Amino acid sequence: MKKTVLAFSRITPPMVERLEQDFDVIVPDPKKGDIAAQFDEALPNAHGLIGAGRPLGARQLANAANLEVVSSVSVGYDNYDVAYFNERGIMLTNTPDVLTESTADLGFSLIMSSARRVAELDAWTKAGEWKATIAPSHFGTDVYGKTLGIVGMGNIGAAIARRGRLGFNMPILYSGNSRKPALEQELGAQFRSLDQLLAEADFVCLVVPLSEKTKHLISRRELALMKPSAILVNIARGPIVDEPALIEALQNGTLRGAGLDVYEKEPLAESPLFQLKNAVTLPHIGSATSETREAMANRAISNLTAALKGQRPQDLVNPQTFKG
């Protein structure tokens, strides 16, 4: 008998087709009524869950008696209660590597667009405001040769640092839990404490996973350490930054600008950020290219399939749950 896979967010038709080769697949469909009700009804029979963007823990999974694996179509796994998964022996997989370069591209585009006010001046031009040669009040700030601070030098952080160092001649600073001798060698990257990095960098790029330790890592005190001419880029997770404190710094001009892809609450419905010309606000698109989303989907399907066939999945977050 085929095992059952339940999708907890929308998955594409090619994903469904690939999964159906091995499994019975249930994808809650808004056309058939309440999605949450369909999910709850299918959950007790599900052996595997696949999707992204939905918190899963004791409350949501209490009825998932047959659940063996949750395959997340994301690299970050802060949505999942890993301690609970471990207790239940449920495997959790993610999709690292395949999104590294796309996400780094997005991080770098936030650096560029914040510095050169790309989004703001695009809106200004389209509003018909360009009536004479632009004034110094429209000038941006250079990226080339400025100091880039990477908070969290993992794969994505390193890919952003490479773009900065090799493409833009930027001295690289980084902070985090461990030294990276290979990157120090490759890019001349220099390790700093977070406070030192914040004080020295012209661009601070946040690329740390969200955890209890990194929640509000950047709060009022940390923002005050940054140069008033500096730009903060967050492509990691919203709660890493104390958003009201950031908004205040942007309003007061104690920080030049921010490039944001993530927020404390998503989707970002209403926010004082919408009034701020010095904030670039993107709708969490770090990995959102067709190629990368397809690669992530395939990686997630491979992880799920391996787990449900008793093989060790390539990207197992909690190895102690593998009983192979």
Ligand code: 8YV
């Ligand atoms: C995901 C992300 O697309 O991978 C991650 O951790 O943040 C994004 O790439 C998103 O979480 C799910 O839609």
